[in-house]
Amino acid sequence: MGCIQSIPCDKSHIKRENIVVYDLSATIDQCPTIVEEKSPIVLRYKTPYFKASARILMPPIPCRETWVVGWIQACTQMEFYNTYGDIGVSSWELPQLREGVVRAISDSDGMSYPWYGNTTETVKIVGPTSKPSSFIVSMNDNFYPSVTWAVPVSESNTPLLTHIKRDQSFTTWLVALNAISREKILLHTIKWRMKVDIVVNPTLPLGSRSRLVGRVHQDQPRLLTHMESIPPNALWKPNANDAQVLMWRPRRGPPLIVIPPK
Template identity: 75%
Template sequence: MRAALTLLLAAAAMGCIQSIACKPRVRRENIVVYEVSASIDQSPTAVEESSPIVLRYKTPYFRASAGIVMPPVPRNESWTVGWIQACTQMEFYNSYGDIGMSSWELPELREGRAKAISDSDGVSYPWYGNTTETVTLTGPTHKPSRLTVSMNDNFYPSVTWAVPVSNSNTPMLTHITRDQSFVTWLVALNGVTKERIILQTVRWRMRVDIAVDPSRPLGSRATLVGRQHQEQPNILNNPESIPPNALGRPNANDAQVLMWRPRKGPPLVVIPPK
């Protein structure tokens, strides 16, 4: 492994060392991505019934990591390498028998006005986060730099036992269905020119299916049905472009809205977007 990395570092430096002026330029062809991994933990979604107010569930983690060798960065330039993620599809329904259902929705996706919504932490746009998720190089650097960036993601929501638009505390929840898809990009971004180089694209999906019997005592109502383990992510052979909505505000958490959709009558906005 050490010998292979030495060769990669040498390859990343080619082009500048033979130039008299030695004016390095970061290009896709001299960035080396030597290791990419993406997986979802092989554990079932955990259901928690400790609260008399809400049911909670915790999905397994999606994890992604990559090793990158960046070429020398010129003076007066900076490059950030890291993960950008967007939600491309969301169905999140909580059914309450024959009364109706609550639904977390992303209106722009639902109405076809956007292909993807940013899944940034809401601060570090366009990045998913700013700790292990990114590394920034500020020029001048005079030799190739070896970097590692990683991220993880999962769901840990709360769903009310009672109908969310009712004053009653009577448990009525009967089913939870969630199906959400994401695209995650490994990207190098020039902090001065804003040039983006897409290094890798990963597609992944998380599905949850929980049956609930509200007549049973707390602690024994919910059962995980359907798949026990998630499909593993797909690391694409060819990088995909990033839709504009995946790069800026609002992020998915701020854009989502909680609707109440009764069996009879018009839908009602319970929690508007931020």
């Protein structure tokens, strides 16, 4: 048996028009956010899942090079406020995003930069290959945070939480990346948003305090007809989880950092 001979390449032979994307889908589950009141310390809520999937047909790779195809995601806007009556508000914030220093922050798992993850989210093709490669890449994302019933900077455990409001936006790209040259071929751009609005009566018994308000179902993701470029901060550290800060903003007095960035 003869082996595939690698062709010396000055530049990649892989072009955008030679990569075929079939069965592209992006949805948010049509179910409401679930609020959990099991713990006397925290309220938890679980949002529906954002899901994206695509079948890719990658052309033969004539060179001795490696391509990775998969999903890159960035957070482009975040409001996450937990109100404690007229005492104050705690908020998870991305300072650079809030202040307009950057347009987006990576939403990688913190290990697989620039990719959202490295299981179903990416596929690696090592050239040279003699035949086209067909595969599926998929990802899903949702929120499942904990919010303290009591004021987060207080020694007291008295439940005072009255309102949770969250509004977060993301851009998700389907990308083919040359692992050696770092050449990126953008295949698709998706925009999606998740909103949560929960009112809480802290005087009621645990299990009956909270109520989901506003729209029950989320808006469905938008598959853009044009390609949007990826901002540099969407490709590398820090990711959103490591960059976020928990602030306490009392009605009176200066704000405090409760949990600093990692």
